[in-house]
Amino acid sequence: xxxxxxxxxxxxxxxxxxxxxxxxxxxxxxxxxxxxxxxxxxxxxxxxxxxxxxxxxxxxxxxxxxxxxxxxxxxxxxxxxxxxxxxxxxxxxxxxxxxxxxxxxxxxxxxxxxxxxxxxxxxxxxxxxxxxxxxxxxxxxxxxxxxxxxxxxxxxxxxxxxxxxxxxxxxxxxxxxxxxxxxxxxxxxxxxxxxxxxxxxxxxxxxxxxxxxxxxxxxxxxxxxxxxxxxxxxxxxxxxxxxxxxxxxxxxxxxxxxxxxxxxxxxxxxxxxxxxxxxxxxxxxxxxxxxxxxxxxxxxxxxxxxxxxxxxxxxxxxxxxxxxxxxxxxxxxxxxxxxxxxxxxxxxxxxxxxxxxxxxxxxxxxxxxxxxxxxxxxxxxxxxxxxxxxxxxxxxxxxxxxxxxxxxxxxxxxxxxxxxxxxxxxxxxxxxxxxxxxxxxxxxxxxxxxxxxxxxxxxxxxxxxxxxxxxxxxxxxxxxxxxxxxxxxxxxxxxxxxxxxxxxxxxxxxx
Numbered sequence: 001x002x003x004x005x006x007x008x009x010x011x012x013x014x015x016x017x018x019x020x021x022x023x024x025x026x027x028x029x030x031x032x033x034x035x036x037x038x039x040x041x042x043x044x045x046x047x048x049x050x051x052x053x054x055x056x057x058x059x060x061x062x063x064x065x066x067x068x069x070x071x072x073x074x075x076x077x078x079x080x081x082x083x084x085x086x087x088x089x090x091x092x093x094x095x096x097x098x099x100x101x102x103x104x105x106x107x108x109x110x111x112x113x114x115x116x117x118x119x120x121x122x123x124x125x126x127x128x129x130x131x132x133x134x135x136x137x138x139x140x141x142x143x144x145x146x147x148x149x150x151x152x153x154x155x156x157x158x159x160x161x162x163x164x165x166x167x168x169x170x171x172x173x174x175x176x177x178x179x180x181x182x183x184x185x186x187x188x189x190x191x192x193x194x195x196x197x198x199x200x201x202x203x204x205x206x207x208x209x210x211x212x213x214x215x216x217x218x219x220x221x222x223x224x225x226x227x228x229x230x231x232x233x234x235x236x237x238x239x240x241x242x243x244x245x246x247x248x249x250x251x252x253x254x255x256x257x258x259x260x261x262x263x264x265x266x267x268x269x270x271x272x273x274x275x276x277x278x279x280x281x282x283x284x285x286x287x288x289x290x291x292x293x294x295x296x297x298x299x300x301x302x303x304x305x306x307x308x309x310x311x312x313x314x315x316x317x318x319x320x321x322x323x324x325x326x327x328x329x330x331x332x333x334x335x336x337x338x339x340x341x342x343x344x345x346x347x348x349x350x351x352x353x354x355x356x357x358x359x360x361x362x363x364x365x366x367x368x369x370x371x372x373x374x375x376x377x378x379x380x381x382x383x384x385x386x387x388x389x390x391x392x393x394x395x396x397x398x399x400x401x402x403x404x405x406x407x408x409x410x411x412x413x414x415x416x417x418x419x420x421x422x423x424x425x426x427x428x429x430x431x432x433x434x435x436x437x438x439x440x441x442x443x444x445x446x447x448x449x450x451x452x453x454x455x456x457x458x459x460x461x462x463x464x465x466x467x468x469x470x471x472x473x474x475x476x477x478x479x480x481x482x483x484x485x486x487x488x489x490x491x492x493x494x495x496x497x498x499x500x501x502x503x504x505x506x507x508x509x510x511x
Contacts (some may be wrong), residue, residue, distance in 0.1 A: 002245050006353065006356060006357045006360055007360060009049065010051060010209070011051055011054050011357070012054075012360070012364060014047070014051055014054040014055040014056045015055070015058040015361055015364045015365050016058065017055065017058065017059040018054065018055040018056065018057070018059040018062065018103055018181075018365070018369050019059070019061060019062035019365050019368045019369050020058075020062060021036060021040070021058075021059060021062065022036050022058060022059040022060065022061065022064075022066060023062040023063070023065065023066035023369065023372065023373065023380065023383070024062075024383055025059070025062075025063050026062060026063040026064065026065060026068075026069070026082075027064065027067070027069040027380065027383035028070070028383060028391065030106055031215070031391070031395075032063060032067075032079045032080065032211075033059065033060055033062070033066075033067075033079060033214070033328050033449075034063070034211045034327050034328045034331065035063075035211050035215050035395075036059045036062075036063045036333055037059050037063070037328055037331045038207055038210075038211040038212040039208070039209075039212050039395055039399060040055060040056065040059060040329060040398075040401065040403070041056070041204060041207070041335060041338075042204070042208075042398075042402030042403070042405060043055065043259070043402075044056060044335050044338060045338045045339075045405075048339070049335070049336070049339040049341060049354055050235050050353070050354055050357040051334060052335050052339070053332070053354070053361060054333075054357065054361045056063070056332060056335055057145065057184070057358065057362055057365055057482075058361070058364075058365045058368070060099060060311060060328055060329075060332075060365075060457065061113060061308075061311055061365040061366055061369050062365065062368075062369055063079065063112055063328075064079065064109075064307055064310065064311055065083055065109045065113075065304075065308060065369045065373065066083060066373075066380075066383075067079030067082030068082055068085050068089065068102065068105040068106070068109070068300075068468075069102065069197055069306075069380060069381060069383060070082075071083075071085040071086045071089050071090070072086075072089030072092070072093050072098060072101045072102055072105065072284075072300075073086060073090075073093055073098055073381060074090070074104075074183040075090035075093075079162070079273050079307075080127050081274065081302070081307035081310065082307065083302060084275045084276055084278075084279040084299065085105060085275070085301040085303040085304060085307075087279070087293050087299055088101075088292065088293060088294070088295055088296045088298075088300050089101045089102075090103065091293070091294055091295035092295040092297075092300075094295075095295055097349060099146070099377060099378075100242075100245070101297075102293045102373075102377050102381070104245055104246075104301065104375065104429075105300050105301075105303075105304040106295055106304075106369075106370060106374045106377070107331040107370070107374070108253060108256075108300065108301045108304040108305040108308070109305065109307075109308040109369065110308075110366055110367075110369070110370040111254075111257060111308075112256065112257040112260055112304065112305035113308040113311055113312065113362075113366040113369070114319075114363075114441040115257040115258065115305075115309060115312075115366075116257065116260065116264065116308070116311055116312025116313050116360050117311075117312040117359070117366065118312075119258075119261045119312055119313060119316070120288065120313070120315050120316055120319075120359070120362070121359055122318060124315070124319050124348065125320075125355075126318065127316065127320040127321070128320035128345045128347070128348045129345075129349075131320055131321055131345035132349075132496075134345070134470070135454075135456060135457075135468075136449075136450045136451075136453040136454040137450075137454045137458070137463055137464055137467040137471055138467070138468065138470050138471055138474065139446070140201045140447060140451050140454060140464070141190070141328050141383065141464065141471055141474040141475070141478070141494020142284065142321060142323065142474065143323070143443045143446065143447045144447075144474075144478060145449070145477050145478050145481070146317075146323050146439060146476055147152045147161070147165070147436065147439070147440060147443075148161075148475075149266050149481050150481055155433070156433075156489070157159065157482070157485040157486065159432060160433045160436050161436075163427075163432045163433040163434070163436040163437045164436035164437065164439065164440040165440060165441065166297055166432070166437055167436065167439065167440025167441035167442075167444060168436060168440040168441070168443070168444035168447060169188070169202065169444075170201065170437075170441055170444075171201075171441045171443075171444030171445055172187065172188060172198055172200070172444055172445070172448060173187075173189060173200045173201060173442070174186070174187070174189070174197060174200030175187070175199070178413050182244025186358040188297070194395050197308065198239065198319070201332070201416050201419075202410075202413055202416060203334055203337060203352055204334045204338070204402075204403070204413075205413040205414070205416035205417045205420070206226040206416060206441065207330065207334055207421045208402060208403055208421070209399075209417040209418065209419065209421035209424060210402075210423070210437075210438060211327065211419030211424070211435060212395065212399045213333070213396070213399055213417060213418070213420075213421025213422075213424070213425075214394050214420075214421050214422075214423075214424025214425045214427075214428075215424065216395065216396055216399075217421060217424075217425040218425055218428070220392075221425075233346065234509070241428050244295050246301070249297070249301050250284050252285075252298055252301055252302055253301055253305050254304075255278075255281060255282075255285075255296075255336045256278035256279075256281070256282060256301065256302040256309070257305045257308075257309040258309065259306055259309065260274040260275070260277075260278055260306035260307055260308065260309025260310045260313065261275065261280045261309040261312060261313035262307075262313060263277060263306075263310060263313065264309065264310035264311070264312065264313020264314035264316070264325045264326065265313045265316045265317055265325060265470075266325070272313065274309060274310045275302075275304075275306045277306065277308065278302045278305065278307075278309075279292075279299060279302045279303050280301060280308025281499070282298050282299060282301070283302075284301035286298060293503070295510070310325075311327065313325060313330060314326045314328070314329045315332075315358070315362075318332065318333070318343055319343060319347055319348060319355070319358075320344075320345060320347075320348070321344065321345065322342070322343045322344035322345070322361035322446070323439070323443065324439060324442065326449035327434065327435050327438055330438050330439060330442055333442060341354075344495070346396045347448070359371070371432050390466075393496075399417060399421075400417065403416065405419040409495045
């Protein structure tokens with residue numbers, strides 16, 4: 001493969017631009033990497049697949065990494081994956097070590113991103129080759145397993161399951177395709193809306209609404225702050241950071257990166273879980289766990305290497321099985337859809353140039369992220385002062401224009417944007433889980449095809465249990481994920497009840 005044919009000036013320029021824009025989105029609290037990809041997704045239509053992915057992968061890497069800036073300087077996570085960075089980053093900033101904490105997080109982010117990229121490069125092709133042998137039965141069970149994994153790691157298992165299957169239900173709105181064994185009739189469509197919903201809701205307006213418009217509506221409800229004053233942002237002395245701060249942290253750095261990568265491979269889990277698990281493990285294995293939460297560098301190393309390890313890990317199931325690892329990689333399916341390319345077991349073998357382009361883009365994006373944030377950290381720190389009332393009208397306009405132009409000017413796509421933007425805003429209040437809903441919406445049509453084709457081929461429901469040893473293993477994993485979720489939920493409920501009882505006893509004693 002001629003690398004020079006891939007790494008063109010436009011290709012590199014898009015990666016750099018995407019990474020920088022992603023850093024801005026990540027550094028402004030409330031504007032996530034997912035939002036950045038959702039807003040810029042329509043732009044990729046005219047760029048072609050390789051160049052479009054270069055832009056989106058730059059946004060992904062930059063957005064995840066940028067969240068550490070407000071987490072350390074303000075104690076406010078820029079993205080959900082930066083929650084645990086606040087625990088030790090902000091205390092370091094309060095002690096005048098803000099720049100040291102920022103540089104510590106940036107180096108850790110680079111290492112986490114590169115380790116996850118190595119895992120992606122080594123494991124995605126073999127997994128795809130293995131998955132090629134799957135029949136419709138195994139493919140259906142993989143989707144079912146993906147939904148149970150998301151449910152198991154949701155805040156509430158039943159709500160996670162409900163959200164995932166609600167996404168599947170919404171994805172089936174439209175006509176019952178004859179290609180799936182249907183009769184071509186309308187289904188799940190209110191009277192009078194048959195023409196509007198003939199083919200159901202388009203994927204891209206749904207994604208832009210859930211991750212772009214919903215965030216704007218949420219901030220509009222809570223009130224958009226004017227932004228921090230530049231005088232309030234202090235990063236500390238330039239001499240505060242030294243690479244000697246990583247002494248004795250090699251195991252923590254590698255372990256946290258691998259934890260983040262593994263969490264990324266699990267469908268729909270997200271960066272917050274990756275950073276929390278990495279941080280918890282670092283504290284558990286530390287010789288001085290009492291220092292965590294008080295400005296411990298090991299906490300920042302674990303959190304940032306863990307959440308950046310997610311970036312490569314989340315691409316493994318996407319490119320090898322066609323199942324997105326998190327909400328941001330779910331949006332990447334939109335880029336493939338715009339170019340008429342389907343991800344799954346055959347993708348890497350049929351598109352070697354695009355596969356190479358993605359690996360190179362991820363590598364360049366991580367290097368650019370490190371160079372921009374490490375060398376210009378004082379300028380990057382000023383991003384937190386940008387007022388949202390300037391950014392959000394621009395983002396809203398891009399959302400509307402993008403939704404309208406994706407399918408060559410269909411006004412119903414704008415209404416889809418509004419419908420799912422409002423739904424995403426209300427879903428948080430109703431305690432629904434957005435990630436399982438999105439994965440369910442994306443995988444729903446495939447789940448239907450695989451289920452119907454399995455019955456057509458074998459004619460009996462028992463085939464889902466007896467088809468092969470792979471099906472048996474998948475059922476063990478499905479049952480295990482549900483049982484583990486039940487155990488964790490009961491343990492958490494018992495812990496909450498004990499804490500509540502202890503608080504009541506303390507209140508009674510003081511009164």
